[in-house]
Amino acid sequence: MCRWLVYTGSPIRPEELLYKVDHSLIDQSMHAKLGVTTLNGDGFGMGWYDGPRRPGVFRGIGPAWGDRNLRELAEHLESGLFFAHIRASTGTAVQETNCHPFRYRTWLWMHNGEIHDFHRIKRDLALAVEPELFPHLEGSTDSEMMFYLALSYGLRDDPPAAVARMVGHVERVAAEHGIANPVQMTIATSNGERVWIFRYSSAGASRSLFFSRRIEALRELYPENPMFHRVSERTRLIVSEPLGDLPGAWREVPESSYGVVEAGGDSLRDFHPTPV
Known part of the structure; x- marks a missing residue:
């Protein structure tokens, strides 16, 4: 499947997390420890905010570890x-x-996971996307479909409720096709002001997801680590798997929850799908 991270806090250069830590995202693209696959080489992307305007996005189809423009x-x-x-x-x-x-x-939206047998229910799912949103669908993934379904169910007003309705809709359509x-998903x-994260699977066995402890605690645990002293107390990281072996630095996002x-x-x- 995939690996991803979100950083929010004091402005930093993304290379600090993509390249410079022990188990960086680039290292995970070759040596993932907690994913379904060790290699994650089917493309990459980065999105960033630098003010109130829409975020920038850079994506490529090659492996992240070999892309000079990303670096x-x-x-x-x-x-x-x-x-x-x-x-x-x-x-x-x-x-x-x-x-x-x-x-x-x-x-911005990103996802690790899948809709099982997506090809069988893709058409039925697409019919629930609002007509004014449908032309913006560009690709063929279940991940992007989930995004536009969530937008159709009110993501811009109430993200937790919209994602709950999106999942409820997918599960209902799948059940109609005999798909268990x-x-x-993680x-x-x-929207540039807040970050929402979700960890859920219909089977109750979701892919891994972790968040960093508060910076004050990390400074106490690792007083010699310069990065923890450069960033502000509001800095947070959410990752598919920890970026290195720092005992006590990471906590797992609970099963069936959102943050x-x-x-x-x-x-x-707690996160629970809403039937629609």
Whole structure:
């Protein structure tokens, strides 16, 4: 499947997390430890915010570890909120429009997982996408379909409720086709002001997802680590798997839950699909 990370906090260069830590996202593209596949070489993408305008996006179809343009961009760009994703295809084509993150206006979205037997229910799912949103669908992945279904169900107003309705819709359509346990997902989405994360699977056995402890605690645990002293207390990381072996630095996102990261504080809550 895939690996991804979200960074939010003091502006940094993405190379700090993509290249410079022990188990960076680039290292995970070749040596993932917790994913379904060790290699994640079917494309990559990065999305970043640098103000109130819509986020920038850079995507490529080759392996992330060999892309010189990604390295150049990550070395010179600075952002206080960015997404990065390395892809392992679950069957759809390796093409730029299938690489994450996906963007609609100020929103970014990325996903690890799958809709089981997506090819069998793709048409029925697409019919639930709002007509004004449908022309913006560019690729052929289940991940992008989930994004536009969530947008259709109100992502811009209430992300947790919209994602719950999206999952409920997918599970209902799948059941009508005799498909059991169709949804496997860890998802990150943002409007540039807040970040929402989701961990859920229909079978109750979701792919891995972790978040960093508060910076104050990390400074106490690792007083010699310069990065923990450079960034502010509001800095957070959410990752498919930890970026290195720092005991006590990471906590696992609970099964069937969602989180919100915002300026006023963070929260974790239970996630349950809503039948539609």
